[in-house]
């Protein structure tokens with residue numbers, strides 16, 4: 238008979254090479270067998286039962302049964318977009334990172350998120366927002382995994398399970414889904430006072446952003462940059478939105494949460510599709526890399542502290558434009574895997590104990606979430622730099638590795654490391670303290686209140702009103718009186734007026750602080766070091 242031209246021969250089909258599972262005009266099984274019928278299971282007569290031999294039925298149902306992967310243990314709810322980062326060249330004197338050289342353009346993928354809610358929770362809840370950026374640089378991927386607030390709840394990563402267990406839902410009833418209005422959260426932050434500063438940011442209008450396009454982003458930790466000459470500086474990363482920082486009011490957030498729980502997601506995608514591309518400038522606060530790792534009296538390794546911008550100006554080093562929405566949410570937004578240890582030559586870590594713990598946590602969780610060690614082969618995670626890594630095999634291995642000698646040294650085939658003349662990553666040979674092994678913080682981490690006070694006092698009257706209402710609403714949801722009272726004593730340590738106003742709203746007496754109130758004013762800044770910032 239006549240050959241059926243609707244189906245390519247095996248040799249013609251491109252499916253194997255492209256990995257695209259939706260090719261050809263007709264439906265097939267996953268193995269490419271053409272299907273006559275996908276609407277009826279194979280039965281013993283029209284009234285059944287279904288026959289075990291119905292391979293198509295079993296394949297279709299089995300695959301569906303396994304469609305979900307675990308949601309992220311935190312930051313489960315998010316939205317992402319692709320874009321382009323263009324460097325101004327202003328950071329060239331302080332880092333050898335090639336993607337920061339003048340005019341260099343780097344593709345990026347950004348994922349915004351809430352921290353606490355589950356994958357289907359509302360966008361407009363009071364929470365910190367994640368702001369994670371994957372720069373696909375020619376020298377390997379750089380992940381800047383930040384938040385929309387410049388400080389964090391804890392100073393040591395070993396406490397991350399504690400704060401998250403306290404802040405997510407109660408283990409018994411699994412409520413609330415996504416907010417801090419509950420006993421365990423306030424129990425934790427009132428017992429664990431280093432969390433007071435970040436909590437104050439959450440209670441401010443920053444906790445209910447108007448749009449992802451109108452949020453700042455912060456790398457939070459201090460990082461170390463190294464230039465061609467091997468000189469180092471300490472820096473903090475900042476994203477400044479072109480549209481400015483804007484928030485919802487609490488009432489707006491409540492209404493929108495009901496009417497359109499996808500508000501931020503929709504806003505991001507609608508804006509990009511309308512050509513109103515969101516933009517941010519990447520900026521750096523730069524500090525001298527002194528042995529003390531402090532600036533203006535502030536310990537740069539303490540992630541509960543910021544450096545006020547009056548003391549260290551944020552210097553712009555490049556621009557980010559988001560200009561493309563995902564075509565498949567699962568493939569891009571759900572499967573993207575960030576890790577702050579992904580650093581190009583020219584950017585290095587510091588000993589911030591929160592940062593150090595994060596270096597372990599992300600890959601560890603992704604091994605489970607993304608089903609094994611090969612998730613960097615998922616398209617959104619693939620580096621845009623050549624990869625020659627000697628890693629082999631494992632679950633979900635897509636690569637067919639050539640070569641017979643995945644070890645070095647070898648005399649059979651490739652795999653040469655960079656040599657001194659090349660641009661390989663060199664760890665900055667920072668001195669490690671000659672000190673006893675201990676489980677202890679430096680005394681410079683002891684002050685838990687002065688920056689919360691600085692934040693409160695810098696607010697305008699209407700912003701202060703919002704903060705008081707937020708504390709009153711969230712604390713008002715606690716069942717335990719003792720927890721409310723303990724948190725009020727923390728507020729008294731921050732500022733007596735704040736405490737009185739929140740107490741009055743709760744119908745409770747304003748307590749005295751239960752610890753000494755220490756006023757700490759950051760000392761005047763040293764001049765910025767080592768960088769000749771060009772005039773704008």
Ligand code: HEM
Pocket residue numbers: 308309310311312315348349350366367368369382383384388389393394395397456457458540573574575591594595598599602603606
């Ligand atoms: C996820 C930021 C602290 C563990 C994330 C995400 C962001 C983020 C933005 C979402 C990434 C995405 O969109 O896929 C931060 C910031 C921190 C911080 C700014 C402090 C400055 C920590 C700490 C730990 C941790 C201390 C653990 C010790 C995780 C884990 C995930 C995550 C396990 C889920 C990752 C995944 O499933 O792919 N974090 N985080 N984070 N974070 Fe953090």
